[in-house]
Amino acid sequence: MQEKTTKSIYNVWSHFYDLFWPKIVHRRTSRAIAQMGIRSGERVLDIGVGTGLALANYPSDCEVVGIDISDGMLRRAARRVRQGRMDWIHLSVANGLQLPFPDGVFDHVMASHVITVVSEPVRLIEEIRRVTRPGGQIVIINHFQSSNRMVALIEKWLCPLCQQLGWRSDLRLSELLQDTGLHADFRYKLDNVDLWETVFLTNSQPAAARSPAQATAAA
Secondary structure, X not given: OOHHXXXXXXXXXXXXXXXXXXXXXXXXXXXHHHHOOOOOOOEEEEEOOOOOOOHHHOOOOOEEEEEEOOHHHHHHHHHHHHHXXXXXXXXXEOOHHHOOOOOOOEEEEEEEOOOOOOOOHHHHHHHHHHHEEXXXXXXXXXXXXXOOHHHHHHHHHHHHHHHHHOOOOOOOHHHHHHXXXXXXXXXXXXXXXOOOEEEEEEOOOOOOOOOHHHHHHHO
């Protein structure tokens, strides 16, 4: 996945995203947000906020920043925020690989259905850890490659098609955790046949701070 292509794909998706995804996305994000234990006054970053389907689930006494690379998606999210009078929500176009925030400013970070959309998943995690305070909470909701060998082969075979639709299907959670040095506090699927997994992690080891300029140079 490349960010320029991803932006174009999701600008197109924005016109009919809410027709297909609410039943798939909303029940996972709403449950995860309820489990996050967000306290009054805490700051939350929602990466890949999309059309804002989950925004109403955040407590109104916290501060939520929602970002997305697609301005088409964010226009619909902004409309949802205005209609719901959710003045605790702030939206911005931003690239998750170069987060425009200082180190350690968020208590919680949600990355829902975004890890397999970016070109560099490990770099995204590094940026998430940078802007999350030490001991802060990171929540990832995503499809990861199955541990079943036959299913994994099918997912790998389908990956080129999935990329045309805006995501990849062959990312393994175990490899992502190993490459980032993170450990899952707990993880679950909503049912046995669920294709998506919710993973809760603690930013227990502060990642080395790396500015967007340094990240770009390293790339």
